Amino acid sequence: MSFLIDSSIMVTSQVLFFGFGWLFFMRKLFKDYEVRQYVVQVIFSVTFAFSCTMFELIIFEILGVLNSSSRYFHWKLNLCVILLILVFMVPFYIGYFVVSNIRLLHRQKLLFACVLWLTFMYFFWKLGDPFPILSPKHGILSIEQLISRVGVIGVTLMALLSGFGAVNCPYTYMSYFLRNVTEADILALERRLLQTMDMIVSKKKRIAVAHRTMFQRGEVHNKPTGFWGMIKSVTTSVGGSENLALIQQEVDALEELSQQLFLETADLHATKERIEYSRTFQGKYFNFLGYFFSIYCVWKIFMATINIVFDRVGKTDPVTRGIEITVNYLGIQFDVKFWSQHISFILVGIIIVTSIRGLLITLTKFFYAISSSKSSNVIVLLLAQIMGMYFVSSVLLIRMSMPLEYRTIITEVLGELQFNFYHRWFDVIFLVSALSSILFLYLAHKQAPEKHMAL
């Protein structure tokens, strides 16, 4: 009886998450496109719903809601479904939509989609070889095999995003890094841009007029082809067409210049807007947060280095350690069990919510930047795949932040994975990503004022 109640609660929450994913897709991701293939929207929402359900189960685990056996059952069920989606459905549909975009292969869409999927499976399987992620006693087609590989990809993604985010966040928040941009700078640059456009226009006019006179005189205006054509072009008005080719080259160069100038102007406008924003209250608040986050970022890099250098894996989670410190060193006595449960609930809850929100925002920005009307379906499915893998690996890594009594269910459900490997791998990639982002931002920041001075 209680199993039915628990299941109905789980199903209701899944439907809610599905609805949220659907709305997000419609309102945010696809707001400039028309949804013609509803399959894409359904897959995206389903992936989102099942990923969120996993987080929900963790929270239920901490709070002790629902029957323990039904929780275990739903964990297994959820995991199977998510793996099915991430390894079978989404890659297949990605292959299918990629093939639909290529006109040549239209007839045999399904066949080529299957071929692509088999290639994906091959590389996916090969991924597990160089990593010591499994104990050898498990069979070929078990959950552990699939999860371990999904975990590797997901953890790499998490660490990359995390490293870049940790460095980029203080860089964007703090106004210390804002270059000084005045109205005069912008006007000067805009004037240059319009001058370049005018030059392009006048050259194009000359080309257009030349073409028209040639057309009216009844001459051929494509390039002379063949042997006789070449000989003929030597004697007839070769001066005109050579001149045109030269002007066309100048036009191409000017167009490149105008694109550069346009991007620089857009950059200056954006910086000016940020300067104005930093003068408001919100801006000042974010500036303060930026200082705080930069300290946090430095600390994380430091800890990652220590972990790698000293080959250390943290045994206890922050909650228990914090409680230990307060009890032993500060002498404050309180009900350890009660508080550890609530504090870990809050901590884990915050981690989950911020990571979901952060990922959705990053995905949206990415989608706007690179999608076009042809490739929107493929890109959304790729994003759904990334999102699913990201959330699965979050579950893997979140195990570290929970006290021992709550870790058991994850260990039980996910089987015998080498969790320590994943944490080490996360630290390595995080370090690499953070350091290269620092280098990259430093170079970009250095280069911009120089360009600016050259005006």
Add this chain to the structure above:
Amino acid sequence: MAALDRVKVLVLGDSGVGKSSLVHLLCHNQVLGNPSWTVGCSVDVRIHDYKEGTPEEKTYYIELWDVGGSVGSATSVKSTRAVFYNLLNGIILVHDLTNKKSSQNLYRWSLEALNRDVAPTGVLVTNGDYDREQFADNQIPLLVIGTKLDQIPEAKRNEVLTRTAFLAEDFNAEEINLDCTNPRYLAAGSSNAVKLSRFFDKVIEKRYFLKDGNHQIPGFSERKRFGGGALKSLHYD
């Protein structure tokens, strides 16, 4: 020959609707072989015979300014784009017949371009709602072009064409529906070519042959300044 007079026409629309292909077709009578994303603004020139076939025939340059981007961009991007909206004489609004959202976004595009003179910082003063009166009084000629006609199956064509007819009526503009990869839609003598010619003639007329001889094209700003009177503006440059 560079002494020909010129007019400036903006080509606006969402990204991916086919503005670059359209401009190439209009200027070179050839199909664009490898369309790629437009960064910033690309300009092309078409030579047009005003009042062709009559004694008053005169040749003009028509500059087609193809401005790219998304209508929902950040304010800073909009103010960067606004530098191209100076001194415009006509607007071609391009939408994709297979994508309803691109047609809906045309209202916001036209408001962005026509409101440019009101607030020089590029911030839109109106709340973006469509106001039919504004378009009725607008002095800048508009033309609505729908692309990718070949991708609409025959069965749905009527429905799509009725919808676009309403759209063009809202803008008080003519409309042309075509496929940018097929030059026969704009073949000389076809009704589309006639509509295009008429549109360019109207743009040139408004620019050079206004009744009281001044050169300023009143956009929305003039109407607001003079309290919505139906008079054309009387001030000089």
